[in-house]
Structures are given as structure tokens and as C-alpha cells.
Amino acid sequence: MKSITEIFKGLELTDSEYAFIKERCQEVALKKGEVLLRKGQPTLSQYYVLEGCLRSFFEDAQERDHTLQFAIHDWWISDYTAFFDGNPAVLTIESIQKTTVLEFTRKAQIEIFENIPKVESFFREKMEHSFGAFQKRIINDLSKTAKEKYLDFLQTHKEIETHIKNYHIASFLGITTESLSRIRREIAKD
Amino acid sequence: MKSITEIFKGLELTDSEYAFIKERCQEVALKKGEVLLRKGQPTLSQYYVLEGCLRSFFEDAQERDHTLQFAIHDWWISDYTAFFDGNPAVLTIESIQKTTVLEFTRKAQIEIFENIPKVESFFREKMEHSFGAFQKRIINDLSKTAKEKYLDFLQTHKEIETHIKNYHIASFLGITTESLSRIRREIAKD
DNA sequence: TGAAAAAATTGATCTATGATAAGAAAAGAC
DNA sequence: GTCTTTTCTTATCATAGATCAATTTTTTCA
Numbered sequence: 001m002k003s004i005t006e007i008f009k010g011l012e013l014t015d016s017e018y019a020f021i022k023e024r025c026q027e028v029a030l031k032k033g034e035v036l037l038r039k040g041q042p043t044l045s046q047y048y049v050l051e052g053c054l055r056s057f058f059e060d061a062q063e064r065d066h067t068l069q070f071a072i073h074d075w076w077i078s079d080y081t082a083f084f085d086g087n088p089a090v091l092t093i094e095s096i097q098k099t100t101v102l103e104f105t106r107k108a109q110i111e112i113f114e115n116i117p118k119v120e121s122f123f124r125e126k127m128e129h130s131f132g133a134f135q136k137r138i139i140n141d142l143s144k145t146a147k148e149k150y151l152d153f154l155q156t157h158k159e160i161e162t163h164i165k166n167y168h169i170a171s172f173l174g175i176t177t178e179s180l181s182r183i184r185r186e187i188a189k190d
Numbered sequence: 191m192k193s194i195t196e197i198f199k200g201l202e203l204t205d206s207e208y209a210f211i212k213e214r215c216q217e218v219a220l221k222k223g224e225v226l227l228r229k230g231q232p233t234l235s236q237y238y239v240l241e242g243c244l245r246s247f248f249e250d251a252q253e254r255d256h257t258l259q260f261a262i263h264d265w266w267i268s269d270y271t272a273f274f275d276g277n278p279a280v281l282t283i284e285s286i287q288k289t290t291v292l293e294f295t296r297k298a299q300i301e302i303f304e305n306i307p308k309v310e311s312f313f314r315e316k317m318e319h320s321f322g323a324f325q326k327r328i329i330n331d332l333s334k335t336a337k338e339k340y341l342d343f344l345q346t347h348k349e350i351e352t353h354i355k356n357y358h359i360a361s362f363l364g365i366t367t368e369s370l371s372r373i374r375r376e377i378a379k380d
Numbered sequence: 381t382g383a384a385a386a387a388a389t390t391g392a393t394c395t396a397t398g399a400t401a402a403g404a405a406a407a408g409a410c
Numbered sequence: 411g412t413c414t415t416t417t418c419t420t421a422t423c424a425t426a427g428a429t430c431a432a433t434t435t436t437t438t439c440a
Contacts (some may be wrong), residue, residue: 058329066332068325081322084315117307122254124275124314131317132271134324135258139248139280141331142256142364146397166418174332179397180418336427356388369427370390 004102006074007048008122017116024108030054030095039094043082043102049075051165056091057171067172070096072160076126085100097163146175147183194292196264197238198312207306214298220244220285227283232274235293239265242289243353246281247361257362260286262350266316273341287353336365 004022014023027050030036036054047054049071052066056077057065059077068091071077079091083106104112113120140149154161161169170180194212203211220226224242227233237244239261246267247255258281261267262339269281273296294302303310330339340363344351351359362368 058333060333064333066329068328068332080318080325084318084322113311117310120307120310120314121303123315124310127314127317127321128270128274131321131324132274134321134328135270137328138258138324138331139256140330142258143248143250143254165416176398177418178399178420182397185419292399355386366428368390368429372427375389 003050007102008119011118013116013119020115021112021119024104024112026103028101028103030099030101032095032097032099035092035094037079037089037091037100039089039092041089043079043087043089044107044111045105046076046078046083047071047093047101047103049073049077050100050102052095052097052101053099053160054093054099055096055168056093058091065171066174067168070157070160070164070168070172074075076130096165102162125146146173146179147186149173149175150180150183151187193240197292198309201308201311201312202307204354206327210305211302211309216293216304218291218293220289220291222285222287222289225282225284226291227269227279227281229279229282233269233277233279235295236266236268236273236299237261237291238291239263239267240292242285242287243350244283244289244291245286245358247282248281252309255361256364257358260347260350260354260358260362266320280315286355286358306355331364336363336369337376339363339365340370340373341377 004018004025005081008021025048028036028047030052036047037045037056039059051073054071054077055067056065056069056071056079057066069077077093078094079089082085082089082091086106109123113123140152150169153169153173157164166180166184167177170177173180175183194208194215198211218226218237220242225244226237227235229249233362241263244261244267245257246259246261246269247257249255249343259267267283269279269283272279272281276296299313303313330342334342341361343359343363348352356370356374357367360367363370365373
């Protein structure tokens, strides 16, 4: 079983530092299809995926859903607008496989930052990389065709692509499942 | 003239801490149209806008450009994928008005973090908010029509909208300038 | 202030993707 | 292993936004 030690790999924490962190997070197990966070709820926590796969998505006024993020082992996920600002969630997070996560509340996280500064640095760096990934995502959304976006997705999500339903991929790419199907046929021809 | 003291407003830094920071950043003045960072260059710095307006954009294979971000007074801007990971820039940053920025190199920033931990917390929080803004941007890109995106832009960029050329706004929204023009006509009718 | 350049608009097509509807294939349930 | 449900594909038609080609309006600066 994956555990807390590997979250902070590279950090060289002492046993008492680990213990301090361990007391401030909680393991949560989810069956396939279960909801971890529902839109409208207060978003008090951020989640680290130990095993399985989660998906965060936005439901628009026409009840179509738009996938913001997939998260597998060693990824973090939350509704960041809500988590950081204390607003109710606009996203819903659901498991698309049997999943285990570690839950860190905002309060716990801040306590940890205050007591173990190198964890704050660690999180800042994590954040910076995710920030870069979001920047890249926006650029892709603006500049690529649906087909290019799909090919790009296959590259950037190699390890998870096989577990994920095509309609979820379509929702991540911002196209309909029918369009994705046409694109897949075209690619298969090549 | 806007200056360094207001960057960290709310932080209550001592004079010597200010001095420490001041020695590690540099004021850069730009004429309208000048380039601050060009794609392909190493991205060693992050910029804080004192006055004026900058734009970061991506040029695709067809030489069309796609605006990622506008930055005015009190905003930070860089090519984050490049800045954080040490890769060459994929974005170009240009001034679209006479602009003054404070330049912080990565090295300087890390020195500051190590010596004044509360500045690191401050940056982490800045980052978190920007992260939330990017999340919102992606959701908008996925779920809204061009018209809705434009109306949203007018709201979220109230203070700067008047200085910015429509073709830059179009490039931010991911549509052509002709389409934006049609959308504007439609809105004017209402 | 008036000519040149830059920016915005308009009209006429074209095209990628959406919507709808139906059938085929795959996955799960019993 | 068959039945049911879910997922994926295919076909046809509709549409938002792109492209191309002028033209008008606004800005710049000599």
C-alpha cells in the first residue's frame, strides 16, 4: 500500500515530522463512481491520490460536464478556486475507479507549513509545476485543433489513457463524444 | 512612482528586509511595443508590473498568436513553464503600453525565500490565487460560447479593457478579430 | 491638419464541430 | 453464457466561427 512517506520523497523528514503530518491527514477510500467533493459544498481539503483515479469537472447551465483534471497516483486534486479562497466548490470530484486518497484540510496544511517550513517550499514547487501545466493547457486549448489536442492528450496522459472512458476524454478536450469518435477513426486510417 | 514597498503590502517587513529585497531586483523600463522576453530565450526572471500593461502570448506553427495573459499594475507575469523548470521560453512577453516592471531572477527569488520565509508564504498565496484564476479560465474556455467569453472578459478585465486593442482581446478569447467584431455588433443591438 | 498606417467592420463563403437519431460493440449483471 | 446497460460509432443535417476580400473608421505623427 502506498503511503505518506512517498508524498514528500526527496525531503528527508525526521520521524517526528512524519508523525506530525500523519496526525493531520486522513485516508479516505472511495468506490468507483463515488463523489469526493460536490459542487456547492465548502471546499476544506486538498487530496493526494494514493491509488486509483479521480476526475474533477464543471457542470454548465445546460448540465453538460467539462473535465478539468484527471488525477492518479502521486497527483494532487481539489477545486483550487474554492480551496484557496474559502468559496463553495464549483467543481465536482468523483472517482472513476476504486480509489484511495489522503485528505489534508486547509487548516492542517497551514499548521504543517508553519511547523515544517520545508514542506511549504515543497508545496510551492508542486504548485509551480501544476501552474506550468495549466499554462500549457490553456495554450493548447487556444491554439490546437481537436485532433491535435487528442494526440497531445495521448502523450501527456499515457499511463491513464487506457482506464479512462472516451466520453471523459472528450469532455476534457472540450468536444463531443461523437467528434472524438470521428477523430479516432481518422487517426486509425493513417 | 509605484515602488517595491507596495508589492508586499500586508507583510510588515523591516527596513533591512526591504533593503535585502531591493538589492535583488531591478527596475526595467519599456517603451510601447518593446519585448521583455522572447520565445526561445532562457527565462530567468519573473516580473512585477509597476505601471503600464504587458501581454504574454504564444505563436503557433501558422504564426498566429494566442494571448495567455495581460498584466497591469500589481500583477506578476512570466513564462511559468519556462521560469520554474529552466526551459527556454515558449511565450513572448511584450509591452502594449509604456511600462515599468521590477525584475526578480529565479536565483534572487530563492535567496529572498531562504532569508525571509514570510515572503515565500506570500508568494505561495499569490500563486494559489493565480492558480485559481487559471482554473477558471480553463473552465470558461471549455464551457462558454465566444460571446459569453467576451462578456466575461469585460467583467474580469474592467480596468484594462479600454487600453487593449480588440485584436488582442480576440487573441485572448481564441477567436478571430472578425468574429469579435460581429459579437460586438450583436451586443450593441441589445 | 492632413496623409499614411493601423484597427475595426462588413459581406460572402467555407469548414470543423455540434445536434440528433439510430445501430453496433463492449462491459456488467444475474 | 445470455440479457441488459453502458459505451462507442456512424450517418445526416445544422451552425458557430473561420477565411477571404473589401471597405470604413480611428490613430498616429509629419
